[in-house]
Amino acid sequence: MTLLEFARGPGMQWALVIFLVGVVWRLVGSFLLARNRDLSKPKGTAYAKAGVRAMIMRSIPPHELEKNIQFQHLSGYAWHLGFFATLLLFGPHVPFFKQFLGFGWPTLPNIVVLVIGGFTLAILIALLIRRAIHPVMRQISTLDDWISVFLVIIPLVTGFLSYSHVEIGAVRYETMLALHILSIEVLLVWFPFSKLMHMFYTFPSRYQVGVAMERKGVKA
Amino acid sequence: MRKEQTLGEVLAAKGVSRRGFMKFVAATTSLMALPPAMIPKVAAALENARRPSVIWLPFQECTGCTESLTRSHAPSLEGLIFDTISLDYQETIMAAAGHQAEEALAEAMKLNDGKYLLAVDGSIPTKDKAFSCIGGKSNYDVFVEAAKGAAAIVCVGTCSSFGGIPAAQPNPTGAKSVTEVLKEAGIDKPVINVPGCPPLPNAITGVLAQYLTFGQLPELDHLGRPKAFYGQNIHDRCYRRPFYERGQFAETFDDEGAKKGWCLFKVGCKGPVTYNACATIKWNGGTGWPVEGGHGCLGCSEPGFWDWGGFYKPLSQGQWGGWKTLGVAAAAGAAIGLASVAVTRSRQAKARQEAKV
């Protein structure tokens, strides 16, 4: 079995299974966590409104901090959008999703995806370097942070190398494509057990904070 | 034609002029996919080339490779190459049959021991040595005997090169490639793979011409294929590549994209992982090739192409097991999640009780 056959065969199968088992396990586990009953008298009861408001407001930098976190904020948005644009709007990627969903969608010309992907990769590398040299960032970075950033960068790098059809020693396109698919599979396996779970947690937790604050009568 | 004659002498004896010879050289150089700058060298080598003996053994094959070769250019320059080699045994096209044929084979092997070129099409069954026997002899034994006395072995087609269709899952005959059998039998001979299902006729004759011209094997890639024919990627040389770049794909074989000749990646084209010269040399005397005919590349010159999970499955798709498998995975995840919640809650309850006490 060649590397590509493994990547398109058992590799893909197991990565998807592990991803799903892990994600559902963690979601069920965390949503059903036992919480102590709050016995205080609620100071506000517009929970849904407060929850939705928090989901929106916490996605925008607070005015007081705007200057300090502008770079982080914008670069964060930029690479997230770039990553998903590259993932979803590159023609050859669509059949991957089509196999699950049964339908596809229009895509962008390769040159546009290349530019977006290039920017995304550049931002991610800049953020990785910043994490390495910024004294505060270095202090608060965990192994999870390092591995997660690394695993998000690798598919982009292997994707570019696959696309360009360069031969690096004995590694030709078919092997590079296999490495590209495998890099996604590793990302899928790592996903449920890492901070990448924020993809599912971010908005529910913001909602939850909004509800808690409403109950306490805090406008946040 | 006597064996001692050089090709130059053979052509002169046939009344071919020097101009005719130059034409032959130009076409042969093109056939070998060598740059035109090599023409003088080819001319010098061809003029003094001597007639090599070729023994062609068919094993588990469909004769498609022989068809590709013989049907392509009837009385042609390649035909002349065949006049120039001494094809001493080829079951499909030889006049002799039965014992006479077997004797011809034995004699050719004896006369040219250590010097003949062995061409093989078809894979070699190894299970029980019971399949595809010829005159009571297993393919394995026939091959090993012939391989021992060969100067070099040319594998014609994907079956002899990599196992091909007979070796596809579940491989009921235990079919193996020439390289695998040689390794098993402990025979060390130069092997040149000319895969394809079938290979381009030019690739087959080109390799024979190369051997005839220079008396040596051409430069090979990591899979033992001549780089002149298998050095380039189909996708890189495809005339439909601009559509790929623009993100214009045929989604089915009868949609607008298919009619407009857009990229066939999404209907399963394996061009990106296939190395062959179809895009350049083309088929049927250069009139077209599969992608030009509107069908994606199957990857027939690559090992294991038959087991790649489907000719119409795009490269970016794979084995995902269907929603049932993924549903089971999700249910398993939910079960583990519920179990962990139950354990945690009972621990919390216990702790709470202990705190009360």
Place this chain on the structure above:
Amino acid sequence: MSTGDANDSLRSIGVKVEPVSPDDIDAFTLNVLPLLHEVRHALERLLETGEPTVIDMGSIPLAPGEFEKIDGALGTGEVRAVLESMGPSQIYETQFSGVWRITHFNAANEIVGRFIEVTRMPEILLAQETDVRVGLDLLTRKLSGESD
């Protein structure tokens, strides 16, 4: 069902043949311009150093119609020759003097080689040393009455 019915039902399948739009033709012709530039460089080289160039058209992955486009762009010039040896060969000068198109056919009239030669005179047209010798020999024998 009779054959007539079968034919009718086959005819009822709407067959639509779409002409390729000019945009798409341009997409196919990526090889034409680079090849013409290559020819231009070869002509420059011929003038400067006298070095001839041969381009094997069989080594270029041409899209449908590109071959005709290239030949159309090169056009035809003043010289046209046919060589009869192991099948015919067509040789002609293009509208660009010094640029020749050579097509070799085998005895079955199948194309076995297509070349663009950038040279003052394709070598294959020159009388070859060995052929001249054979001819001289033949003529000498004829004149001395040996061939009768």
